[in-house]
Amino acid sequence: MKRIYWLTALLLLLAACAAGGNEPAVESETVENEVATAVPATSIPTTIPTNTATITRTAVTPSAAPSTEKPEPATKTETPTATAQTGAVMPVTVDLSQLTPVTAVATTPQVIPAPGLPNPLTALVNQVSQDLAQRLKIDVSEVILVEAFAVDWSDSSLGCPQPGMGYLTVITPGYQIRLATQGEVYTYHTDQGRYFVLCGEDGRPVP
Numbered sequence: 001m002k003r004i005y006w007l008t009a010l011l012l013l014l015a016a017c018a019a020g021g022n023e024p025a026v027e028s029e030t031v032e033n034e035v036a037t038a039v040p041a042t043s044i045p046t047t048i049p050t051n052t053a054t055i056t057r058t059a060v061t062p063s064a065a066p067s068t069e070k071p072e073p074a075t076k077t078e079t080p081t082a083t084a085q086t087g088a089v090m091p092v093t094v095d096l097s098q099l100t101p102v103t104a105v106a107t108t109p110q111v112i113p114a115p116g117l118p119n120p121l122t123a124l125v126n127q128v129s130q131d132l133a134q135r136l137k138i139d140v141s142e143v144i145l146v147e148a149f150a151v152d153w154s155d156s157s158l159g160c161p162q163p164g165m166g167y168l169t170v171i172t173p174g175y176q177i178r179l180a181t182q183g184e185v186y187t188y189h190t191d192q193g194r195y196f197v198l199c200g201e202d203g204r205p206v207p
Contacts, residue, residue: 120192120193121148121175124148124175124177124190124194124196125145125148125177127194127196128177128179128188128190128196128198129143129145129179131188131196131198132179132181132186132188132198133181135198136181136182138181138182142181142182143179143180143181144179144180144181145177145178145179146178146179146180146185147177147178148175148176148177148178149175149176150173150174150175151173151174151175151176151189152171152172152173152174153171153172153173153174153189153191154169154171154172155167155168155169155170155172156168156170156172158172158174158189158190158191158195158196158197158199159176159189159199159203160189160197160199160203160204160205161203161204162204162205163204172191173191173192174189174190174191174192175189175190175192176188176189176190177190177196186198187199
């Protein structure tokens with residue numbers, strides 16, 4: 001305000017000097033010097049903008065203020081085991097009195113032929129059928145299988161010993177095969193391999 005006041009006074013003084021015109025220039029310079037001297041440079045206050053003076057600092061509260069308390073240790077998370085995922089298997093009580101017993105059935109063990117090989121009994125039936133057809137000079141297609149079953153012979157004679165021959169007295173498993181052709185029935189005794197004999201009605205081998 002003081003600066004404006006002095007500037008106004010200086011302008012009025014200059015206007016008066018211009019109107020008079022007879023006052024020496026020295027006086028004008030003297031007035032200017034006085035004005036300059038009267039207004040020290042250090043006395044000019046710094047003008048603060050109005051909008052800056054009216055700014056009100058508002059304290060901003062942070063959204064998450066740092067806590068001064070000691071953080072609690074992280075809680076250990078237990079990893080679920082396979083039992084927790086699938087569920088515990090509960091024991092089941094079984095009343096054995098309610099179970100129906102299964103009666104064991106005795107069965108005769110069957111020999112399973114190797115792949116690509118015929119059943120031993122089937123092979124023996126074919127062999128004895130060929131033998132009978134050759135004996136009778138007929139076609140093998142005329143020979144009919146009547147029956148065939150397993151037998152445990154008492155010795156190696158297969159139940160049809162040749163008189164005057166010795167045989168091993170060991171149990172020999174085999175088969176008895178009955179064939180029919182031209183109205184007659186023929187009986188063959190065999191082992192489980194390739195040996196067989198045509199046995200007559202008298203229990204002797206047929207030559």
